[in-house]
Amino acid sequence: MLRSIDILKETPSQTAGPYVHIGLMPNSCGIDGVYAGDLGSALVNEKTLGDRITVSGRIFDGADTPVRDAIVEIWQADSAGLYNSPSERRGTADPNFTGWGRSATAAEDGVFRFETIKPGRVPFKDGRMMAPHVTLWIVARGINIGLHTRLYFPEEAEANAADPVLLRIEHRARVETMIASRNGNDYTFDIHLQGTSETVFLDI
Amino acid sequence: MSIPSNDKPETGAFFGRDRTWHSPALTPGYKTSVLRAPQRALLSLDGTLSETTGPVFGHGMIGEQDNDLIHNFAKPGESAIGERIVVHGRVLDERGKPVRGALLEFWQANAGGRYRHKKETYLAALDPNFGGCGRAICDDDGHYAFRTVRPGAYPWPNGVNDWRPAHIHFSVFGHGFAQRLITQMYFEGDPMIWKCPIVNTIPDKAAIEQLIAPLDWNNTIPMDARAYRFDIILRGRRSTLFENRLEGN
Ligand SMILES: [Fe+3]
Numbered sequence: 001m002l003r004s005i006d007i008l009k010e011t012p013s014q015t016a017g018p019y020v021h022i023g024l025m026p027n028s029c030g031i032d033g034v035y036a037g038d039l040g041s042a043l044v045n046e047k048t049l050g051d052r053i054t055v056s057g058r059i060f061d062g063a064d065t066p067v068r069d070a071i072v073e074i075w076q077a078d079s080a081g082l083y084n085s086p087s088e089r090r091g092t093a094d095p096n097f098t099g100w101g102r103s104a105t106a107a108e109d110g111v112f113r114f115e116t117i118k119p120g121r122v123p124f125k126d127g128r129m130m131a132p133h134v135t136l137w138i139v140a141r142g143i144n145i146g147l148h149t150r151l152y153f154p155e156e157a158e159a160n161a162a163d164p165v166l167l168r169i170e171h172r173a174r175v176e177t178m179i180a181s182r183n184g185n186d187y188t189f190d191i192h193l194q195g196t197s198e199t200v201f202l203d204i
Numbered sequence: 205m206s207i208p209s210n211d212k213p214e215t216g217a218f219f220g221r222d223r224t225w226h227s228p229a230l231t232p233g234y235k236t237s238v239l240r241a242p243q244r245a246l247l248s249l250d251g252t253l254s255e256t257t258g259p260v261f262g263h264g265m266i267g268e269q270d271n272d273l274i275h276n277f278a279k280p281g282e283s284a285i286g287e288r289i290v291v292h293g294r295v296l297d298e299r300g301k302p303v304r305g306a307l308l309e310f311w312q313a314n315a316g317g318r319y320r321h322k323k324e325t326y327l328a329a330l331d332p333n334f335g336g337c338g339r340a341i342c343d344d345d346g347h348y349a350f351r352t353v354r355p356g357a358y359p360w361p362n363g364v365n366d367w368r369p370a371h372i373h374f375s376v377f378g379h380g381f382a383q384r385l386i387t388q389m390y391f392e393g394d395p396m397i398w399k400c401p402i403v404n405t406i407p408d409k410a411a412i413e414q415l416i417a418p419l420d421w422n423n424t425i426p427m428d429a430r431a432y433r434f435d436i437i438l439r440g441r442r443s444t445l446f447e448n449r450l451e452g453n
Binding site: 015019022035036063065083089122124146165168198203 | 218221251252253299310322337339379386412414438
């Protein structure tokens with residue numbers, strides 16, 4: 001008999017459900033005193049290097065209704081393009097920047113919001129530079145497995161045009177779904193789960 | 205070229221996700237998925253630095269009672285009502301390697317099946333001494349443990365008479381953002397598991413069984429709490445053999 005290679009199976013995902021805030025952001029839903037604060041509520045402090053920006057947006061379902069019970073997490077490089085992670089071997093990231101944030105979409109209007117910095121560029125596997133981007137991960141009731149996507153910056157047209165990930169998108173009109181809109185230092189990134197402007201989601 | 209070791213963080217890309225093992229996005233038996241399931245094909249990528257890296261959470265952030273749901277919301281000297289249980293296990297990757305330092309966050313209904321949440325309308329009573337959240341960080345062997353009360357089953361609006369089996373929600377951070385996972389743990393022997401539309405979004409019975417924690421009789425604490433064992437598997441990484449990487453390792 002052919003000898004098998006022992007590989008375990010990944011634990012199957014299940015929806016985060018309607019009460020995900022109890023587990024991930026208890027202070028935001030009135031469960032005070034268990035943790036000092038909600039994890040991921042601050043990416044920056046007063047010493048963080050780089051250009052301060054905000055990223056906010058909404059998640060729309062297939063009926064164009066904002067999803068008001070989601071949690072969005074972001075993960076991004078610091079202003080020099082380094083990740084604050086032990087797997088980052090190219091250098092040491094800004095110790096005043098966590099790189100990771102978590103926001104609930106608001107119960108009233110479905111808006112998520114992050115105060116962060118504009119990330120630097122990070123190389124693709126073959127050494128080409130990727131355009132500056134923020135990685136997003138979205139979970140909610142009705143989403144069976146968390147959705148990954150990326151936010152790119154509209155003022156980086158040249159870098160975006162050469163970005164090895166954006167270049168992989170066959171239907172070029174869909175590239176726009178990964179590019180935020182800008183108003184000064186404030187960026188808006190709306191996510192569409194379905195429809196003609198469905199966001200490009202990644203299997204990574 | 206690097207030799208994976210415990211001393212040096214790994215940098216390889218993760219094994220491709222077996223999406224046939226997970227629920228598809230669109231599962232009409234679970235009605236909320238119908239308007240929230242992406243309909244286009246996902247863009248498949250071999251992980252870049254943006255996915256092979258991820259945040260780490262030090263043991264320092266964990267408070268003494270974070271993994272004790274019986275007491276972490278209770279008034280001094282009081283405790284949550286319900287069947288006392290210990291839930292423990294290991295977080296491993298697909299290669300069987302412990303994921304040291306993995307952060308687990310968990311949340312659940314109280315013993316009556318009621319969540320402490322303003323949108324929750326189930327008529328079962330709130331327990332003034334139960335908040336319903338906890339967290340833990342895995343040790344060097346990937347082991348974690350917490351204590352809680354066994355959650356109750358609860359009804360939910362989907363079909364006319366759908367009930368969730370008793371379950372605990374888990375959120376898991378491994379070492380790379382591509383490993384990020386949220387799932388639910390069920391209890392051995394619960395007949396409700398097989399009736400649940402959310403459980404049944406998972407196509408493969410063996411995959412569902414991976415979410416069912418067996419009673420761990422030997423770790424039951426006499427005169428105190430029964431134990432359940434729940435091991436969690438995160439995606440494994442390729443070793444970086446023969447891969448020329450910019451960073452020179
Ligand atoms: Fe639940």
